Amino acid sequence: MTKLLLKGGEVLLPNGQVKQADVAIENNVIAYVDDIPQTWQPEKTIHCSDKLIAPGLVNTHTHAAMTLFRSYADDMALMDWLQKKIWPAEAKLVAQDVYWGTMLAIAEMLKSGTTTFADMYFFMDEVAKAVDQSGIRAVLSRGMSGVTPTAQQALTESEEFFRTFHGFADGRITVMLGPHAPYTCPPDYLKKVISLAEKLGAQIHIHLSETEGEVLDCLKAYGKSPIALMEELGLLGHGVLAAHCVHVSAEDIAIMQRHKVRVAHNPGSNMKLASGVAPVPAMLAAGLPVGLGTDGASSNNNLDMLEELRLAALLHKVHELNPLLVPAKTAVDMATAMGAQAVGLEDAIGSIQKGFKADLVIWNMHNLRWCPRHDRISLLTYSASAQDVHTVIVNGHIVVDNQKLVTIDEEKLLFEVQQRGMRLVRDR
Ligand SMILES: N[C@@H](CCSC[C@H]1O[C@@H](n2cnc3c(=O)[nH]cnc32)[C@H](O)[C@@H]1O)C(=O)O
Numbered sequence: 001m002t003k004l005l006l007k008g009g010e011v012l013l014p015n016g017q018v019k020q021a022d023v024a025i026e027n028n029v030i031a032y033v034d035d036i037p038q039t040w041q042p043e044k045t046i047h048c049s050d051k052l053i054a055p056g057l058v059n060t061h062t063h064a065a066m067t068l069f070r071s072y073a074d075d076m077a078l079m080d081w082l083q084k085k086i087w088p089a090e091a092k093l094v095a096q097d098v099y100w101g102t103m104l105a106i107a108e109m110l111k112s113g114t115t116t117f118a119d120m121y122f123f124m125d126e127v128a129k130a131v132d133q134s135g136i137r138a139v140l141s142r143g144m145s146g147v148t149p150t151a152q153q154a155l156t157e158s159e160e161f162f163r164t165f166h167g168f169a170d171g172r173i174t175v176m177l178g179p180h181a182p183y184t185c186p187p188d189y190l191k192k193v194i195s196l197a198e199k200l201g202a203q204i205h206i207h208l209s210e211t212e213g214e215v216l217d218c219l220k221a222y223g224k225s226p227i228a229l230m231e232e233l234g235l236l237g238h239g240v241l242a243a244h245c246v247h248v249s250a251e252d253i254a255i256m257q258r259h260k261v262r263v264a265h266n267p268g269s270n271m272k273l274a275s276g277v278a279p280v281p282a283m284l285a286a287g288l289p290v291g292l293g294t295d296g297a298s299s300n301n302n303l304d305m306l307e308e309l310r311l312a313a314l315l316h317k318v319h320e321l322n323p324l325l326v327p328a329k330t331a332v333d334m335a336t337a338m339g340a341q342a343v344g345l346e347d348a349i350g351s352i353q354k355g356f357k358a359d360l361v362i363w364n365m366h367n368l369r370w371c372p373r374h375d376r377i378s379l380l381t382y383s384a385s386a387q388d389v390h391t392v393i394v395n396g397h398i399v400v401d402n403q404k405l406v407t408i409d410e411e412k413l414l415f416e417v418q419q420r421g422m423r424l425v426r427d428r
C-alpha cells in the first residue's frame with residue numbers, strides 16, 4: 001500500500017470552491033479530503049503551500065501520434081489537409097512510429113497537466129503500450145474507415161483491441177469503437193460498427209459535423225444531417241463521444257439531448273482549420289456534457305489543454321458578442337468534470353473527492369502570473385501557463401515531479417520523433 005499526503009495546499013473542490021485542505025491518497029484513490037483521521041500516517045508527503053491542487057485535465061479528443069506531423073502541413077482547409085497531406089503521410093506509418101509519436105504526445109500532455117486523453121488512431125497496441133509505460137490514463141479507439149481496403153480489418157482489429165485492452169494497465173485504459181466519421185464510414189459500414197458495439201458493450205467515439213461541407217454532402221446524399229443520420233442508424237444509443245459538432249442545428253441539438261450525446265469541443269483545431277464555431281453555449285444550455293480537446297497536434301499545433309480551456313472561454317464571447325458566455329468556472333468544468341463525463345469516466349475522475357481516482361495536478365501559484373490571487377479559477381483560466389504545472393499524479397502515482405517527467409526519457413524521445421517525423425514526409 002502506498003500512502004501519499006498533499007499537505008497545506010488549496011484544493012479546487014467539486015462545487016467550484018477553493019479551500020485550504022490536506023488530501024490523502026491511498027493506492028490509486030483519494031482517501032480523504034481534509035477530514036484525515038489522526039491515525040492515518042503517510043509514507044510520503046508533498047508540501048503544497050502556495051499551490052493549487054486541481055483535478056487533472058481531460059483531453060477528450062486527440063490523435064496522439066499526429067505529433068509526428070506537427071508543423072508539416074499548416075494553413076489548409078480540413079479536407080485538403082487530410083486528403084493531400086495527412087493521409088498520404090499516414091500511409092507510411094509503421095507501428096514504432098505510432099509508439100514514439102504517442103509517447104511524445106503523452107510527455108507533452110503530462111507536463112501541461114493532462115491526466116486523461118481520448119485517442120483515435122491506428123496501431124493502437126502501440127498506443128496502449130505507451131499509455132501503460134508512461135502512467136497516463138486513456139480512452140482508446142482504433143480509428144475505422146469503411147472506404148479503405150482495411151475496412152474489414154479495422155473491425156476485426158477493433159474487436160481484438162477491445163477484448164485485450166479494455167480495463168488494461170490497472171484500469172487506466174478503457175476502449176471505445178472509433179468509426180472515423182460519416183464521410184469515411186457509409187451507413188452499411190456503420191451498421192456493422194453498431195452490431196459490434198452491441199456485442200461488446202462498447203461506447204463509440206466519432207467525428208460529427210465538423211465542417212459545413214460535411215453537413216451539405218450528407219444532406220445531399222441522405223437527406224439528413226450527420227446527427228440525424230446517426231440517430232436513424234441507431235448509433236446514438238451506444239454512449240457516443242462526438243468530436244467537433246460545429247455545424248449542428250437546433251434540431252440536431254434536440255436529437256443529441258434525447259440520446260445523451262457527449263461532445264468533444266476542440267476550439268484550437270476548429271479555429272486553425274477554419275471549420276467554424278461550435279454552438280457550445282446552446283449545447284451546454286441543452287444539458288449536453290461538453291468536454292474540451294486539442295485534436296491532433298498537427299491541427300492545433302500543441303497538446304496544451306490550458307490553451308483549449310482559455311480558447312473555450314474566449315471564443316464564444318467574441319463570436320456571440322456576449323462576455324457572459326462560458327465563464328471561467330464553466331471552462332474549468334469542461335476541462336475536468338464535464339470532460340470526464342464526455343469520456344464516460346464521470347464516476348472515477350474529473351473531480352477531487354473521496355473515492356475518486358487520484359488524478360491531480362498541483363499548480364505552482366508562487367509566480368508572477370498568479371499574483372494577486374483574487375480568484376483562483378479566473379487565474380487558472382485566463383492567466384496560468386503550462387509551466388506552472390509543478391506535480392502531476394495519475395492513479396495515485398507521481399508522473400511529473402517538480403516539472404520533470406518521471407516515467408519518460410525526454411532526450412531519447414526528441415531524437416526518435418525528429419528522425420521518424422522527417423522520414424514520414426520525405427518523398428520516395
Ligand atoms: N482513416 C483511418 C482511420 C482513422 S484514424 C483517425 C484519423 O483521423 C484523422 N484526423 C485528424 N484530425 C482530424 C479532424 O479534425 N477531422 C477528421 N479527421 C481527422 C487522422 O488523420 C486519422 O487518419 C483508416 O484508414 O482506417
Ligand SMILES: [Zn+2]
Nearest residue numbers: 207243295296
Ligand atoms: Zn479528430
